[in-house]
Amino acid sequence: MTETLLKNFKTDVFLVTSIGLFKITKNRFFVKFKSSFCNRHCFAITSSRSFRVKVLLTGGTGLVGLALVRRLVHLGHSVNILSRQPAKAIEKLPPACRVQFWNPNDSQYHLEIEEGTQAIIHLAGEPVIGGRWTYAFKNKISTSRILSTRLLVDAIGRMRTPPKVFICAGAIGIYGDRQEEELNESSSPGEDFLAGVCKDWEAEAARAHSFGPRWVSLRIGLVLDFEATIMERMLPAFRLGLGALLGSGKQWMSWIHLQDLIDIFLHVLQKEDLNGPVNAVAPEPVRNESFSKTFGNLLNRPVFFRVPVWGLRFLLGQSAGLLLASQKVSAQKILSHDFKFSFPNIKMALDEICGHREHVLIREQWFDQNLETCFEFLSSIENIERLAPPSFKFRIVKTSHSKLDKGVTLDYRLQAMGLPMRWRSEITEFNPPSFFSDRQVIGPYALWEHTHEFFEIDGGTLARDTVKYILPFGAIGTALGLFLVQKDLDGIFSYRREKLVELLGGPQPHRQQN
Structure with missing residues (x-):
């Protein structure tokens, strides 16, 4: 796959990998370290593969x-x-x-x-x-x-x-x-x-x-991990200064x-x-008190509160024992x-997690089509509406050009969670037939970046979508809306997958067995 990636790059392209952010040009290969494991878990550059099972x-x-x-x-x-x-x-x-x-x-x-x-x-x-x-x-x-x-x-x-x-x-x-x-x-x-x-x-x-x-x-x-359910619940609370000790706080974690x-x-x-x-x-295990205060310190937030044992048992029943047990x-x-x-102590682990704000969704799909056909289809303005679920009432109302290219903007109207919305995207990178990306300029998110990558593999094309997003209204927006947004995104990409199978070709042969 590495050779395929390199030969397809015509101009500067950025790839996020397990060890860093790579900038690849036609003649040069630069590396800028950026930890990316926690919420990406996606690897494009291979390493030694001598041990395979x-x-x-x-x-x-x-x-x-x-x-x-x-x-x-x-x-x-x-x-x-x-x-x-x-x-x-x-x-x-x-x-x-x-x-x-x-x-x-x-x-x-x-x-x-x-x-x-x-x-x-x-x-x-x-x-x-x-x-x-x-x-x-x-x-x-x-x-x-x-x-x-x-x-x-x-x-x-x-x-x-x-x-x-x-x-x-x-x-x-x-x-x-x-x-x-x-x-x-x-x-x-x-x-x-x-x-x-x-x-x-x-x-x-x-x-x-x-x-x-x-x-x-x-x-x-x-x-x-930043994407772990427990962190999705705790991080917004601590960012709002609502972090708390659990019970006595003396239990070992x-x-x-x-x-x-x-x-x-x-x-x-x-x-x-x-x-x-x-x-x-x-x-290095830690007491709950140390865990909570380290969390608060990294976010520059005080930890004043304490959830009593009876409160946890009232809310969670027997499962409260998971939070109160000392191990x-x-x-x-x-x-x-x-x-x-890599993370032997809690400060290092929480520091890495607190450094993230954007959530990431990755979806990959294989098509029985060549690279150019897939890129042309998925970068066509005419096909964008076809790939959106009908329930979202997605409509393109204006574009700055009839074809996608770097700098082109697209204005949409759609409906999400029952609410009408306006959205403007700008194409930030356009490198046929291997890569293009867009970002939200006007819309409901504090950040929305969507990267589309294409690789030749197994006689067809692998298309990878990577969406990075931050919800509006900071920690409050995340606490109240993350679950609903994740559900919507799963639905959008599920529908998109089905339509693409219909229009471009099915999954790899023998991928699913009964």
Whole structure:
């Protein structure tokens, strides 16, 4: 892909990658460092690919799964995905992935793993944050993990040549609330509901070892990332000066930055002497009080408030225990296997997260058409209205030129969330047939930048859309509107994908399996 990228650049082009912002010209190659992992997770420039494996992965559309899949694809690994909703998964996942339906909750469902699979990474499971722990919800938390793991391990047992490694995502919830006790992989499990689920979950995963694969269960701490749900809720509050301690604030928090977690998965994939349970946490746990005050200091906001224990339990029920439990978990095992953390302390992690304001949406789609045809179609003013959902009543009312080029402006009228809106975009870069971008000049967003990239791949064209946006009204706008905007954007790009399949050609052959 690197060669394809370079030969298509006719003029200056900027590419955001995992390690920096690259400016590529016809004759020169400049690098300006800019950390971009947290909310981009998209890689255009390849690195060393000497280690390649065929990976089967579940839970590929969540925060961790999507970041991990993109990194695996970037590194040249072959990635197959098991998903309960393949059509939706295909919308989010890189086109290089194959997506296969599975239903671990169906007792009649039979899973066969493709021979030649060398690694299985199991991330699937009902989120534990986001709802009250009713009996039905607790049952989902338990069965979604245990039954899916059992199904995978049973399928491993039927393979003629089992994979070399089975990596199962777990949680530090296995330890329960342990106050000041320092916890390592040999510590006994806790006694609460979540500890019991984690214990049974690991027991199912450990059965894989009897069939030959190396087995690793990653006991994952609180995952921190700009796009993580917990940060989408906390960051606006802290920016408004409404950050608070939880309970006494004395409880230990064992956390990990998403970039380090993805690096741990890749490290475990290659480290043949790493087995059994492994704590996936940063080496420096913090008390909730220190976490909150560090957060506030980085944003230049005071932290005056405290949410009492009874208030959390009233609002969240049993799930409040996730926020109140004290877990001081050691990272010594992963450190002893030569792993290096990029974000070893909470100040570094939160500083990186607080440095972001723009949210990012990335969508990729493959077409059975050549590069020039795809670029011409998607850069045609006449086709813009055709790709907008009818419910948005999108209409172009004026353009400064009949064809797109750098500096051309377009005026639209549309309706979003029931409200009529006016929008003006300006084409900021136009480099046929590989790249063009536009930005909002007048419209509802504080920032809107849409980049369109085109690459020759697999005999067709990969089109990548990257949208960076900031909601209006600062932290208040983000707190009140982010969920609705994300839902609208998902709907817009879902409709757009379907129309493009109809007009330009379908997905890559054999990408989706039944």
